[in-house]
Amino acid sequence: MKKRFFQKQSIGFVPLASARDWAIVAVIVAGVLGVRELVLLFSLMDREDLRITLIGACFGMLPSVLMCLPVHGVVDGLSRDALRSFLGSMKFIRLVERNGTRFYTQNTPSWMRWDSNRVAIKPLPDGQLGVTMPFYCYWTLTRRR
Structure with a gap:
């Protein structure tokens, strides 16, 4: 079996990463309740x-x-191209860089983007990359051969 370039270290337990994500969920639930009352x-x-x-x-x-739970892991320095290719195949584009961390988001309209759906890549001192990605990306990555 081929070794994966992304080595999972942990899975976080915060599915909604920002107040914006919480607001989107609240609007969805309120919308469902409103539609129910109208019906x-x-x-x-x-x-x-x-x-x-x-x-x-x-x-x-x-x-x-x-599926947006954050998965934390590392990518070795030699697999940077594989990571870049994977992000491209998942339609992620570079969004911004802050404090040495690069953030990628899916190429969708901004009103459809969840903050918890971002990929964060930070260079580590040992030459590896610290990567945080949503669980569905990790799940897709582990299913590829």
């Missing part, structure tokens, strides 16, 4: 059916939140 006003649909739909919508949102 109740203008429909003959049963309240129990709408309650089940609301619960299903909230549970349906959970996988997208959990």
